Every structure is written in C-alpha cells, then in structure tokens.
Amino acid sequence: MVISRRARLSVRAVALLYLVALLVLPVVVVFFKTFEHGFGVAWGWMTTPAAVSALWLSLLMALIAVPLNTLFGVVCALVIVRRRGRLAAVLDSLIDLPFLVSPVIVGLALTLVYGIHGWFGTWFSDHGIQIIFAPAGMVLATIFVSLPFVVREVAPVLVEVGDEQEQAAATLGASTWQTFWRITLPSIRWGVIYGVILSTARALGEIGAVLVVSSLVAGSTLTLPLLVYQRADQPGASATTGAYAAATELAVISLVVLLAMTAFRARRPQSR
Amino acid sequence: MPRARQTPRSAVRPGGLALGLSTLYLSVIVLLPLAAVAVKAVTQSPSSFWQSVTNPTSIRALVITLVVSLLTAVIGAVTGTLVAWVLVRDRFPGQRFINALIDLPFALPTVVAGLTLLALYGPDSPFGVHLAFTRAIVLVALLFITLPFVVRSVQPVLLELDREVEEAAASLGASNGVIFRRIVLPALRPAILSGAALAFARAVGEIGSLVLIVGKTQIASIVIFADIESDAPQAAASLSLVLIVLSLLVLVLIRRVGGRVGH
Numbered sequence: 001m002v003i004s005r006r007a008r009l010s011v012r013a014v015a016l017l018y019l020v021a022l023l024v025l026p027v028v029v030v031f032f033k034t035f036e037h038g039f040g041v042a043w044g045w046m047t048t049p050a051a052v053s054a055l056w057l058s059l060l061m062a063l064i065a066v067p068l069n070t071l072f073g074v075v076c077a078l079v080i081v082r083r084r085g086r087l088a089a090v091l092d093s094l095i096d097l098p099f100l101v102s103p104v105i106v107g108l109a110l111t112l113v114y115g116i117h118g119w120f121g122t123w124f125s126d127h128g129i130q131i132i133f134a135p136a137g138m139v140l141a142t143i144f145v146s147l148p149f150v151v152r153e154v155a156p157v158l159v160e161v162g163d164e165q166e167q168a169a170a171t172l173g174a175s176t177w178q179t180f181w182r183i184t185l186p187s188i189r190w191g192v193i194y195g196v197i198l199s200t201a202r203a204l205g206e207i208g209a210v211l212v213v214s215s216l217v218a219g220s221t222l223t224l225p226l227l228v229y230q231r232a233d234q235p236g237a238s239a240t241t242g243a244y245a246a247a248t249e250l251a252v253i254s255l256v257v258l259l260a261m262t263a264f265r266a267r268r269p270q271s272r
Numbered sequence: 273m274p275r276a277r278q279t280p281r282s283a284v285r286p287g288g289l290a291l292g293l294s295t296l297y298l299s300v301i302v303l304l305p306l307a308a309v310a311v312k313a314v315t316q317s318p319s320s321f322w323q324s325v326t327n328p329t330s331i332r333a334l335v336i337t338l339v340v341s342l343l344t345a346v347i348g349a350v351t352g353t354l355v356a357w358v359l360v361r362d363r364f365p366g367q368r369f370i371n372a373l374i375d376l377p378f379a380l381p382t383v384v385a386g387l388t389l390l391a392l393y394g395p396d397s398p399f400g401v402h403l404a405f406t407r408a409i410v411l412v413a414l415l416f417i418t419l420p421f422v423v424r425s426v427q428p429v430l431l432e433l434d435r436e437v438e439e440a441a442a443s444l445g446a447s448n449g450v451i452f453r454r455i456v457l458p459a460l461r462p463a464i465l466s467g468a469a470l471a472f473a474r475a476v477g478e479i480g481s482l483v484l485i486v487g488k489t490q491i492a493s494i495v496i497f498a499d500i501e502s503d504a505p506q507a508a509a510s511l512s513l514v515l516i517v518l519s520l521l522v523l524v525l526i527r528r529v530g531g532r533v534g535h
Contacts, residue, residue: 003361003448007448008362011354011357011358011362012358012362012364014354015351015354015355015357015358016358016370018351018354018355019355019370019373019374022412022415022416022419023373023374023376023377023416023419024373025388025392026385026388026389026392026416027376027380027388029388029391029392030384030387030388033391072294072297072298075286075290075293075294076294076297076298078284078285078286078290079286079290079291079294082283082284082285082286083285083286083291087291087295088291091291091294091295091298094298094302094303095298097302097303097306098302099470099473099474100473100477100516100519100520100523101306101477101516102476102477102478102479102492102493102496102512102515103477103479103480103493104477104479104493104496104497104500104512105306105309105477105493105496105512105515105516106305107500108309108496108500108505108508108509108512109305109306109308109309110305111500111505112305112308112309112311112312112505112509113304113305113308117505118308119308140301143301144301144302144305147298147301147302163283163284166283166284167283170283176284179283179284180284183284184284198378201378201379204381205380205381205382205383205384205480206381206480207381207382207383207479207480207483208382208477208478208479208480208483208493211479211483211497212497212500224381225381225382225383225384225480228381228383228384228387229383229483229484232387232390232484233484243387244387244391247383247384247387247388250380250381250383250384251380251384254376254379254380254381254384255379257379258372258373258375258376258379259372261372261375261378261379262371262372262375265375
C-alpha cells in the first residue's frame with residue numbers, strides 16, 4: 001500500500017492522540033494527584049502502618065501464587081504439548097477458564113466452597129481454620145486469577161523449539177532430569193520469565209476476586225489495591241489523597257513490570 | 273494449540289504423574305469452585321432461579337454488560353488495528369516508547385485505572401467532563417483495560433504480511449481503499465477477531481476498574497458483588513451462571529463469524 005504523506009501523518013496523529021488520552025493522561029493524573037499537596041503529605045500516606053502492611057501483604061500474595069503457578073505452568077505446558085490423549089486435550093481447553101470467568105464469580109465460587117455455609121466450610125471451621133475473610137482465601141483467589149499466564153507463554157515456545165536437541169542429549173546418555181535442566185529449561189526460559197512477569201502483575205493488581213473474600217481489615221486482609229479502593233470509597237479529600245498515594249505505589253511497581261515486559265518481549269522466540 | 277508430533281520416549285515427555293498432578297491442581301484451584309457456583313445455581317427451585325435471573329435489575333444488568341462489552345470489542349477492534357498499523361508501517365521518533373506503552377493496561381492494577389478515570393471525568397474533572405456513574409465512563413474504562421488485546425494480536429500478523437502483493441495490486445491500478453479491503457483486511461481478520469474476542473471476554477467480567485466509578489449504573493459483575501454482600505449467594509450464583517453461558521455463546525458466535533467471513 002502506498003500511502004500519501006498527508007494520510008500517513010493523519011493516521012499517526014489519530015493513533016497517538018488516542019493513546020495519549022487513554023493511556024498517558026491517567027498515569028500523569030495519578031502522580032499529579034498524589035503530590036498535589038506536597039511530597040511530605042504523600043509520603044505520610046504511603047508510610048501509615050496500614051499502607052506498609054498492605055504493601056507487604058500484596059507482595060506475599062504474589063510470592064505464594066506466582067511460584068506455584070510457575071511450577072504448574074511448566075509441567076502443564078509439557079503435558080499439553082508433549083502428551084497426546086483425551087485428558088491432555090481437556091486440560092488444554094480448560095486452562096483458559098480463569099481468563100473467561102469474572103473475578104467476582106471467582107470470589108463467589110471460593111465462598112461457596114470454603115465459606116461457613118460452603119461445601120467444606122464446616123470441616124474447616126471445626127478444625128479452627130478460617131479461609132474466607134482471611135489471607136488463605138485471598139491466596140486461593142490470587143492463584144486462580146493468575147493461573148493461565150505461564151502455561152500460555154511456555155506452551156507455544158515448547159512447540160517452536162521442538163525436541164531434537166533433547167533426543168540428541170538422550171542419545172549421548174543424559175538422564176531425563178539432566179536433559180530437562182540442561183536443554184529444555186534453558187530453551188524455554190524467556191517464555192517462563194515472561195509468564196512470571198505477567199502473573200506477578202496480575203497477582204499484585206488483583207482486586208475483584210480478593211475483594212469478595214477479604215474482610216478489609218488493615219494489617220491482616222488489606223492488600224494495596226484494596227487499600228486504594230477503601231481510601232477512595234471514604235468521603236473527604238484527604239482520604240482521596242491517601243488513595244492516590246497508594247495508587248502511586250502500584251503505578252511505580254507496574255512501570256517496573258512494564259520495563260521488564262519490554263526488555264523480555266524481544267527475547268521471546270515468538271511475539272503473540 | 274498446535275501439537276507436536278508424537279514425542280519420542282527419548283525426549284522429555286511427562287509421565288502419568290505429571291498429567292495427574294496438573295489435573296489435580298487445576299481441579300482444586302479452578303474446577304471445584306466453579307462447580308460449586310453451578311451447583312448452587314441449579315439446586316434451587318426453578319422458579320427462584322428464574323426469579324433471580326429475570327428480575328428487572330438482573331435483566332438490565334445483563335443487557336448493559338453485554339452491549340457495553342460488545343461495543344468495547346468493536347471500538348477496540350478498529351482502534352487496535354489502527355494503532356497496530358501505525359506501530360508497524362509508520363516510522364517516527366519515540367515509536368519504541370509508544371510500543372512499550374501498549375502493555376500498560378496489563379501492568380497497571382485495574383483499580384488504579386478506575387481511580388484515575390474518576391479524577392479525569394468525575395465530579396472534580398479538570399476538563400469539566402462529568403461522566404462518573406454513567407455508561408460512558410464504563411466504556412472508557414473497558415477500552416483502557418482491553419487496549420492491548422487487539423494491538424498485540426494484529427501487530428505480528430501485520431509485520432509478516434507480504435507487501436509485494438499490495439505493491440502488485442497498486443501497480444495494477446487498485447486504490448488504497450480497495451487494497452485495504454481486499455488484501456490487508458482479509459489477512460488481518462482472524463487476528464482482529466481473536467483479539468476482539470479476548471477483549472469482549474475480559475470486558476464482560478471486569479470489576480476492578482469499575483468498582484469505584486459505576487455507582488448506580490448496574491452492570492452484571494457489580495450486581496453479583498452486591499448479591500454476595502447482601503448474603504444472597506443463590507441469586508449471585510444464578511446470575512453468574514447465566515453471565516458465563518451468555519458470554520461463552522457470544523464468544524462462539526464471534527468465532528463463527530470469523531470463520532465464515534474469512535473464507
């Protein structure tokens with residue numbers, strides 16, 4: 001297609017304007033609103049005990065959910081790419097469910113299983129274990145919503161790299177474990193890393209599913225996104241500044257995530 | 273998922289244990305809870321299921337949710353293709369920065385996006401645009417969070433597209449409009465549709481970016497949330513089941529349309 005300079009410039013202008021209005025403006029607003037009343041005020045809101053514990057809880061959620069989903073993701077990707085059979089195919093088609101189901105429904109689902117009136121609720125409460133309205137339920141919700149990322153990043157890479165090198169290693173006498181650690185894992189590592197970045201972003205930012213199963217108590221079940229929600233929901237301008245301060249923490253984390261995504265996107269063998 | 277040919281024994285091929293553990297993990301984390309929702313919705317009298325799905329609030333919420341999500345998918349398909357085009361076929365300073373920026377909605381927590389929309393278009397809007405608690409702001413929020421889907425699915429296809437065909441068509445006298453309609457668009461259509469389908473699925477279930485800004489504009493996820501909060505799990509489960517079924521139907525429909533038009 002040979003496009004005139006004028007047409008090209010106007011298409012470029014429309015696209016860039018759209019991106020600036022939709023993406024850049026919101027981020028600028030977060031920072032502006034946070035530091036509107038000075039750096040000290042914002043810093044004060046970021047360092048209240050509630051804010052500090054919320055940051056730690058968010059990181060803890062990601063630290064539990066992401067490694068579990070990474071381990072599952074690599075194994076599951078190997079299963080669906082390398083094994084044939086009905087169960088592997090069923091697994092393949094069900095993996096995307098967490099992307100299709102609303103986070104609120106995830107929260108509801110966990111309540112129906114682990115809540116007081118849920119399937120196993122009585123058993124757990126008899127044994128003194130609380131899951132819903134406690135960190136355990138929030139961890140389950142976080143694992144649920146961030147589950148498919150690693151599988152979906154690693155599986156296409158596995159298809160692409162094939163298994164010739166692994167067969168060569170096996171011919172040379174390597175055991176399956178040696179082959180996995182020395183050949184398979186290194187060749188899929190960028191896919192794994194990209195999947196980990198996406199899961200981490202989702203785990204740190206999740207609010208819908210976690211909102212349902214959290215009791216919103218600072219210090220025990222309040223994550224950083226929930227703190228943003230709680231402060232923004234409170235009347236009064238000063239609480240709003242607090243909400244923006246917490247949002248700025250999340251925005252800074254997400255800018256780091258974005259940098260990592262950009263750095264690793266180019267290294268993946270395929271781009272989606 | 274394209275499957276490799278039967279993997280020989282000598283390569284790393286997971287055994288039955290790996291298959292079993294993967295299945296168990298998925299079942300405990302995902303399938304068991306979702307089954308609980310379906311069971312809760314079904315194990316009540318048909319009349320109360322019917323009542324909780326067909327009351328005016330639920331019907332309204334379902335209609336608004338599906339319409340706004342479809343609108344998001346359609347607008348996202350157009351703007352996403354446009355953005356992908358500019359990123360692939362145009363050259364300008366700062367292009368790599370813009371390209372990196374596309375993933376921002378995946379990286380930024382959705383509640384932060386909602387908060388900023390409230391600042392931009394809420395009661396204290398600096399532009400005097402008051403969209404808070406309307407359907408328009410829901411649309412803006414959904415366009416924000418679903419932006420990367422179409423762009424990232426169209427971009428690689430556009431990059432691989434053989435430009436010689438376009439040049440041949442142009443040398444034969446085809447106008448740009450004809451070239452776009454007859455050559456470029458058919459090649460991009462599957463990618464656009466799959467991106468739009470992902471955007472639609474994401475939009476239907478979205479709550480994080482909307483929880484602060486919808487107010488009385490009751491969309492499905494908010495109604496389900498309100499039902500849970502007011503201790504009406506059966507009503508919540510019924511609406512959830514209908515929402516999942518409806519969005520699956522629309523997704524199948526989008527795939528169908530893609531298949532038919534593509535040929």
